[in-house]
Amino acid sequence: MKRMAFGITLFAVLLLFGDRLTHASEAQAALTGRTSVYRYEIPESLSPEEKNWFKTFQEGNFLSEGWQQISAEIMAKTPPEQRSAQKIALDNLGRKIGMEWSRANDVRKVDSTMLQEWGDILRTTARKNPQQLASAIAYIDQEVDAVLD
Incomplete structure (x- = not known):
């Protein structure tokens, strides 16, 4: 139940702000010169x-x-x-x-x-x-x- 509520909240936030968050992360990486060098496999x-x-x-x-x-x-x-x-x-x-x-x-x-x-x-x-x-x-x-x- 907690995961469902969390999932719904996360979905709503990402729906409203997801595009801005992605661009903000990309901008921050560009400004700082830092990108994620670690990869994982699901x-x-x-x-x-x-x-x-x-x-x-x-x-x-x-x-x-x-x-x-x-x-x-x-x-x-x-x-x-x-x-x-x-x-x-x-x-x-x-x-x-x-x-x-x-x-x-x-x-x-x-x-x-x-x-x-x-x-x-x-x-x-x-x-x-x-x-x-x-x-x-x-x-x-x-x-x-x-x-x-």
């Missing part, structure tokens, strides 16, 4: 509705940042010697979390509160102790596995 095994939620998880919405933005922030703070492995770890973790979060509310085991908590752990670690990012990612990965078992 798993074919997901239903059409799950694919939409997976996309929301990856890209975010007007209420929250998506996994791609969080990953970009983390990668910017990642020590150079760890970037390659960290990118793979973040991509794998994002796929695992996103696939579970995109499921229907009554069956999913990962909820939005968990997403916020894990995002906070990653951001705080990146800001205060970037050398420990690999450990933070591994910790969250273990947490996700425990929830999914």
